Amino acid sequence: MKSFALTALALVAPVQAGLRFGCSSLTIQRLDPVVEPGHAPSAHLHHIIGGNAFNATMTGDVGSRGTCTTCEMAEDFSNYWTAVLYFKHPTNGSYHRVPVTNNAALARGTTGGMTIYYTQFDFNKDNVKTRPIKAFPPGFRMTVGSPTTSTLSQAKGHIGLRYNCLQTLINRGAEMADFPDKPCPAGIFTVHHFPACWDGKNLDSPDHQSHMYNTITRDGFTDAPACPASHPVRMPQLTYETVWDTTKFNSLWPAGTPNPFVWSFEGSSGYGTHADYMFGWKDDSLQRAMDKDNCFYDGCGSIKKQAMTVANKCTVPDMVRENIDGWVDHLPGQGPMQMKKD
Numbered sequence: 001m002k003s004f005a006l007t008a009l010a011l012v013a014p015v016q017a018g019l020r021f022g023c024s025s026l027t028i029q030r031l032d033p034v035v036e037p038g039h040a041p042s043a044h045l046h047h048i049i050g051g052n053a054f055n056a057t058m059t060g061d062v063g064s065r066g067t068c069t070t071c072e073m074a075e076d077f078s079n080y081w082t083a084v085l086y087f088k089h090p091t092n093g094s095y096h097r098v099p100v101t102n103n104a105a106l107a108r109g110t111t112g113g114m115t116i117y118y119t120q121f122d123f124n125k126d127n128v129k130t131r132p133i134k135a136f137p138p139g140f141r142m143t144v145g146s147p148t149t150s151t152l153s154q155a156k157g158h159i160g161l162r163y164n165c166l167q168t169l170i171n172r173g174a175e176m177a178d179f180p181d182k183p184c185p186a187g188i189f190t191v192h193h194f195p196a197c198w199d200g201k202n203l204d205s206p207d208h209q210s211h212m213y214n215t216i217t218r219d220g221f222t223d224a225p226a227c228p229a230s231h232p233v234r235m236p237q238l239t240y241e242t243v244w245d246t247t248k249f250n251s252l253w254p255a256g257t258p259n260p261f262v263w264s265f266e267g268s269s270g271y272g273t274h275a276d277y278m279f280g281w282k283d284d285s286l287q288r289a290m291d292k293d294n295c296f297y298d299g300c301g302s303i304k305k306q307a308m309t310v311a312n313k314c315t316v317p318d319m320v321r322e323n324i325d326g327w328v329d330h331l332p333g334q335g336p337m338q339m340k341k342d
């Protein structure tokens with residue numbers, strides 16, 4: 001659904017069903033503690049936000065280990081990440097990383113980062129009395145989408161993974177299953193909705209997905225049908241939104257030529273878009289928010305918030321030491337490693 005969030009913003013009063021907040025960028029590195037734990041570097045580059053317990057390997061209760069977070073919600077030490085977008089120069093084949101800019105209408109001072117949603121039922125109803133929402137347990141992790149998705153019909157099956165060609169930061173245009181086919185005046189918007197039904201037993205699964213089940217049929221911000229018996233536990237509906245500032249590359253994209261943007265795993269299309277989640281809310285802070293009626297946007301009455309000037313001080317070390325900026329002749333992980341010089 002196009003620009004639903006903005007319509008909602010304009011009509012704040014009747015819309016009360018979840019958390020929505022910004023997190024600044026934490027780090028951009030080749031690490032993936034869900035899919036490739038212990039690997040530094042992992043296969044491809046990620047844009048990561050959230051808490052400073054982020055590391056090549058993450059086990060146990062992340063929320064008890066974090067001491068700072070780039071998220072506005074000060075008790076959220078979770079990590080959220082996606083692949084990184086690169087521009088591939090149409091004539092000389094060099095790559096340049098596309099910067100991330102902050103979404104419209106986030107807290108002042110958010111830098112880069114993502115918008116994170118934990119909706120309870122859909123955007124308008126919480127229904128916590130008739131259908132309680134169980135917060136993710138410590139150690140929980142999951143992914144959505146896959147770099148190996150290669151056809152339009154497969155991509156259409158991932159209903160929550162979409163692109164918008166931004167006309168302005170607040171006019172998103174239509175949702176698409178693939179990259180835009182012409183330059184976007186204000187950047188490329190990506191959305192990742194995760195499944196919300198849990199098997200009630202496993203913190204993870206071999207493919208990092210089968211412990212969860214998706215019942216969304218139309219849009220992640222609309223009512224999700226009931227969970228099936230195999231995955232009976234309703235969790236928060238988790239969503240990421242990222243704004244890729246492609247504007248400085250628009251003049252390098254000759255009219256009528258194919259899309260020059262590629263994910264950091266070098267997919268030839270946008271179908272391989274995917275995202276990873278590592279739960280890390282402190283104690284029962286997320287559960288308290290999800291138990292709250294009329295819970296909307298910023299805090300659900302119980303969550304501590306912090307100024308983004310404080311959030312932006314949170315960092316993690318560069319554990320890979322790879323050069324990922326400027327023009328590079330291959331994507332990180334797709335050729336000899338290009339180390340940082342200093």
Ligand SMILES: *[C@@H]1O[C@H](CO)[C@@H](O)[C@H](O)[C@H]1NC(C)=O
Nearest residue numbers: 052053054055056057316317
């Ligand atoms: C990451 O893990 C390594 C190895 O266990 C440890 O030495 C390091 O302190 C950890 N870094 C952070 C930021 O937690």
Ligand SMILES: *[C@@H]1O[C@H](CO)[C@@H](O)[C@H](O)[C@H]1NC(C)=O
Nearest residue numbers: 089091092093094252327329
């Ligand atoms: C490709 O073009 C860009 C932009 O003009 C330039 O900065 C870069 O050095 C070029 N790469 C090669 C390999 O010539």
